[in-house]
Structure formats: C-alpha cells, structure tokens
Amino acid sequence: MSDEQLLAPSLWQNRLFTGRWVEGGGETLTVRAPASGETLGQTGAADTAQVADAARASRRAAAGWFEHPYDDRAEVLRQAARLAETHRQALEQWLVLESGSTPAKAAFEVMLTIKALHKASELPSAAAGEVLPSTPGRLSLARRRPLGVVGVIAPFNFPLYLAMRAVAPALALGNGVVLKPDPRTTVCGGFSIARLFEWAGLPAGVLSVLPGGREVGSAMVEDPNIAMIQFTGSTAAGRKIGERAGARLKKVSLELGGKNALIILDDVDIDRAVSNASWSTYLHQGQICMSCGRILVHRAIYDTFVARLTERAKELKVGDPAVEEVALGPLIDEAQRDHATDLLTRAREAGASVRIGGETRGLFFQPAVVCDVTPDNPIFHEETFAPVAVVIPFDNDDEAVRLANDTEYGLSAGVIAKDVGRALRLGERLHTGLLHINDQTVDDEVINPFGGVGASGNGTAVGGPANLDEFTQWQWLTLKSEAPVYPL
Template identity: 45%
Template structure:
C-alpha cells in the first residue's frame, strides 16, 4: 500500500509477523496480501503455524487469570481506549477494508461504525449482574451462583466483514474477562487482524491477553484443537463450520457457529413495490452479495412479480461495476477467483436448466455484475445453494402459505424479510419462517450490537452473539454453597 501516506501502524513493526505477546516472526513463514480489484500486493503478513498457535495458547492461558481478576472498570476502560483509537485511525481502517475486501468506501464506513457499536456495547456488559443468590438447602446457609470467564476463547473470522466480525466476538470476550486467540482470514489479515492488534496495543491491553494468528485452515484447526482454548467462536461457511465443530468437539469445547444462509425476501401483494425492490437490490447486490445475510431468493406475489422484477432490473442496471476506490462505483469485484468461479457455475448451471437472465450474468475476471434471473425451478442450484454473489433469483407465489413453504424449503435458517402494507400481516407471515432473524418492510441484511445474532438449521448451532446473548456465550456458571453466611 505504498504511496497512500500510511503512518499508522508502523509497517516495519508488523510486516511478515504475527502478534503473540508482541510482534514476532512466525514458524509458518509469510503470505502476501493481494488487492482483488488490481491484483497488486498490499502487504506481507506472518502465517501462524500449529507450533505458533500452541505457544500462543500457553501465553494466553498464563495471562487469562490476571485479566479475569482485573477490575471490570479497568477492562471497560481499555475497550473505551480501543474505541477512541479506532475513531482516530478510521481512515486507515477504511482504506484497508476497501483494498483488502474489495468493498466500496461506504462498506468500510459501515464496518467501522458497527465495530464501534460492538465496543460500546461490550463496555456495558461489564456492569451487568453476574449472579444469583439461590435458596439455601439448610437454615442459615448460603447458596450462590455466578458467571466466570471461560479462560481462553478462539475467534476464527471470515473475510467479508473482517473488522466487524472480529469485534463482534473479541470485544465481549475481552470485556467478560477472557483472553483471545484471533485468527483472521488469510485474505483480510490486516483489517481483520493486524490493525485490531495495534488498536488494543494502543489501548494498553496487557501482553498475552490478545494473540493475532493469521493463516488458513491448518491454523484454524490448531486454534480449535488447542487444549488451552475453552470455546471457539467461528463465522464462515457451513462446510468450514462443520470442520471446526468436529475438531473442537474432540476437546468437548463450547462452539459458537455463525454460518451460511439461503435467505428469502418475501413480497406480499399489498406491498409497496418500489420500496420492496429497493430493499431487494440492497439485500442482494450490496457488497457483491458476499454476506451470509444477503437475500438469495426473491419471493414475490404473482400480482406484483412483473412490476417488482422490472424495478429490480432497473436497480441492477444502474449500479456501476469497477474498482471500489473509484468514485461512483457501487459494485466491486468478488473476493477471489474461487468465489467468481462459484458464482459463474451456479448461474450457468441454472441457465442451462431453464432459468432466464434478465440482466447481468456474464463475468469479467473477478467482476460479476448485478444479475437478475427468473423462470426459476426449485431444483436449480440458484435456488438450493448459497451463492455469495450479486445474483437475484425471482420466484412467484399465489398465497401466503405457498410463500412460507417456498421460503422454508432449505436446510438454512439465518434471516428473512417480509414486505406488506400491513405490518400485522407481515408479522404473522414472518412468525412462520424458520429463521433466527426476520425483518419487516426492510432489508434481509441487518446487524446490531445489542441484538442476538444467529440462525437455525445449518446456519448455525443455535448459539447467538450480541446483546445479553454474549454473556451466555463467553462465561460459564459456578455454584458455591456454605453452611453459614459468607
């Protein structure tokens, strides 16, 4: 990233290294960070080997006790300082998010705002009631139950929202007294790892409490298997989540899985077509559709489907595809050739099966334009598979019952949106959808620091992060009795 005026963080300090009780060379060597839009090399980071992870686990376990014993107000103060540092260096964060993850600057701004919200909410966790006074089993006795930190938490993050997803688990885990091994995705190790480590360095987090260990699947498996790690928080694909769960399960660890989705945006016949189509465009085409909460199906009442599809096609054609750093570009490249191949395969196979392309549908390297398809059969991959690209399949229905049946025809169950002129009616339909989240007259892609985020089915294992759910995830109960008062 030479020539962009970068002053913070000092590249000489972190280039080619991992963060584990300070910046140090890794046994796993180094890896280049490539900008998807240009193919340019942005940086070189260290790759954590299993041996590096093992050493970090030992260091984290040593530091965890003192961190858990720190005054809650002291932990909160460090989170507040990290928040101040993020505000101070937000331009650097935005630049790295844009260049590493290929999102437009607005996507970078959203991640920063959302990460700040996660830090702020985590500060509030330290003051929540931690326990209960239970009915004693004998006269004059004491029975207490309270929450204690887990110890060391492993956080394994994806590339599509590297800063936000790091903070979503890291901030509450630290606030509640845990040490953390953070493994950022190898495609976004700077915005999801290096910069996060520097934030907490600046904030005064004690050495050994946070370790940043970039790497691929081997590094992630080492984090999940490490005997010092009591809990693994994983965000990513369902396939990778299953692999993490298998490894962690051998150690009987707690596992929080936030996985994929095949999310429906349902438009009833009394909906505002223009508003619904705009929400549909944002839900599918925003950040090239590379979000677990993106709308992967547009289910529209037969009376409105033509008007809705026309409006959706209009939005798709109005979006400019290109380098996200160029003013006016709203759709950047997908993250990698592997992901571009996936989108192309799903669309081409569906078209071969009879789907019709109304706009888009032709790849140019990593650039895949906003695409709208109709004539969808429910056996097509565009209906059954998570696309993770800017592709909107449109299907019609004739009744609420049919809409619910189509929306629930998936093993996923992450999120959904329902549009109607009647909020009570939309709420009734939403209540029949098998999803962990649902939004009325809005986009499918929403996130809030105070909300329990997660899905059903193969979209997760029923765990939630956010709000008071984080208290459940990152602590465990301890019970104590005494024959008299304590």
C-alpha cells in the same frame, strides 16, 4: 500516534502478533487488493507450534486479566473504541483496499465496530450472577466465570466487525483470545484489532492474532488450552469445526451461511420493495451471510417487480472502490468468482433465465437478475455469495411460507407488506433466527442477539444480551459459616 503508524506495513511485514510483533513460523501470506490485483505486502503466518505457544500464554495472561478491577477492563475497551474513532479513516481505507469494500460499506463497518467496543465495555460492570434460594445459614450463588481462552476464526466479508463482535466481549468478560483472521483480510480483519488493543493497554499475551490457513484453524480447534471456538464462515467448514470441537468437549459457536428469503406481498409499494431487494441482494457484492438469496414475489406484481429490479441492476456501477465512485466492488478472489459463475451456468442448464448480468471482468461481477427458478434448481438452494438476485413467484401466503422454508438454512428473513398483521402472521411461520417485518434481510445493530438455526448455525447467538451467556460459564458457589457433620 498517526493514521500511518496504526497499520504501517513495516510493522506487520512477515510478522504476526502475540502481544508483541514476531516473525511467523509458517509460509508468508500475500496481502492483495482484489480490485486492482496490487500486492500490498506480506504478512507472517503462524505454524502449529506458535498456536500452542499463544494459547498457553493467553491462558496464563487471562487469569491475571480477569483479576483486574472491572473498570480497568472496561477502560481498555473504551480506549480501543476511542482509538478506532480517531483512526477510522485508516481503518476504512484498509477495508476498501484489502476487502474490496465500497467507502460507504467500510464506513458502516467501522461504525459497527466502534459500537461493538462501546457495548462490550459495559460487560465488566454487568451483574455477574444470581443469588439462589437456599436454607438458613447457607448462601447459594450462581456466578458467571470466564471460559479461559476463546479462539475466534473470522471471515473475509465484514472482516473487522465480525472479528471484533467476538473478540471485544470475550476480552471484556475476562477471557484471553486467539484470533485467526481470514488469510485474505489479515490486515483489516486481524492486525487492526491487534493494534487497537496494543495501543489501548491490553496486557501482553491476552490477545494473539495468528494469520494462516486451515492448519492454524485446526490447531486452534484441537488445542487443550483453548476452551471455546467462535467461528463465522461457511456451513461446510462449520460442520467440520463443530464435529472436531465436540469431540474435544469445547464450547462452540457457529455463525454460518444462509439462503435467505425476502417475501414481497401483493399490497406493497413496488419501488420500495425493489429498493429493499436490491440492497439486500447487491450490498457488498452479495458477500454477506444475510444477503437475500431468494426474492419471493406475489405473482400479481411479479412481472412489474422483475422489470424494475432489472432496471435497477442495470444502473449499478461496478468498479474499483479505491479509485472511483461505484455501487459494487470486486468479489474477494477467483474461487468466489468461479463458484458464482458455475452456479449461474448450472442454473441455466436447469431451466433458469438470466435477465441481466453475470458477466465478469477480473473479479468484477455484473449484478444479475435470475428468473424461472423452481425448487429443483441448484440456485434455489445453494448460497451464491455474489450479486445475483433470484426472483421467484408465489400465488398465496401458504406457498410463500413453503418456498421460504424449503432450505436447510435458517438465518434471516424479511417480509414486505402494507398489512403488517398479515406480514407478521406469515413471518411467525418462518424457520429463521432473524426476522424483519417491513425490512430486508441484511441487518445487525450490535445490541441484538445474532444467530441462525439449521445449517445457518448451532442455535447459539452472539451480540447484545447473548454475549454474557456465550463467553462465560456458570459456576455454582455455596457458602456456610462452618462445615456440617454428615452421618456417613
């Protein structure tokens, strides 16, 4: 099996995956390279009838899949990890082409994906429950059971990993999965996963990959055979999904947006602080839910920090990562570019100054540094999802906490300081799901629970120890040697 065979366009052209490669019932989707605008092919898209068929088939197949010996399920995950390692070059190339990733970011994403598969392969052999206290002659157990079918709606920014971090543990624990990749990253974020599990020996029907637009996601939320929705994406879409899933009593996991704060205290090494700020703001063109949306800098070092960050932004080369060595690739599409451009315009109108950047060429967006931002400025609160550093001064630790918490979001935060005790005391007061002392805001290691609070999520988490709770449900089981006689 060669790299060319893994994701050959002839395989997915006008097709989707339901355990076998079939024609889509909806309109085709164009596979496009955002950097060059080149059309890479056309994929099939599901219609609502195919969603219903896939969910029904997955529910049937999942029952048999859960009955497989635990090590058989684990071996499918291990084999998928081995295949990803063997074909990492092909996976990386598709991430560069289809998602606009730089080669370094693509390599990092594939590495995380492989780790997620290995970590998920441990779940089938994990303890499946607890023995509870009971009376003599009666055994009382709490045991974890699969949910049935998990619907995964994945984003475009880390399309392979952010889909796999839900797909792999859900499968490992005996569930079926229906995956809807983002229509802009259907191949690298959807068909790559289908192909890995197809080659790894996953029974047909357990996993379906159904590209499409909102109508496919809506059908998944409403389908009675899908027990849970795991969604990663915008807060606006997450609110709608949560509302509709709740009305149908579905379990729901929402991993949403963020306007994350990186707090830089006055005792830092400024060059290290700039390095952290630049990485967390500009990595993957700022198109990460954990990207630093606000850099809060102590006023004593503010001017120096802004000058050095501006110099750093000036040095970052923007271009097509498929053909040249660049620091930043393209934004994913015109809508994202126009949103960022509009937000910069509104920020200026509200009094902000743009020290550098913000110019666009096609989907390429020059990294920007924005100052003179107050809490009534729209760029203080709205998620940019573009390479825009918003730098805000503060005078003391209390003000830093107040500014950092002045947001509806609560995903990730970082504090940079030499005095670790001071940084930890400050960090303990932040409303955030992820907290990093002496590190920036973009971090995920697979073994950690990942989730936000407020508008960043519904308080659930995926990853590491959270996966057992997220992708199973508890069943209470009691056992007696014979049925008792009751007085009524």
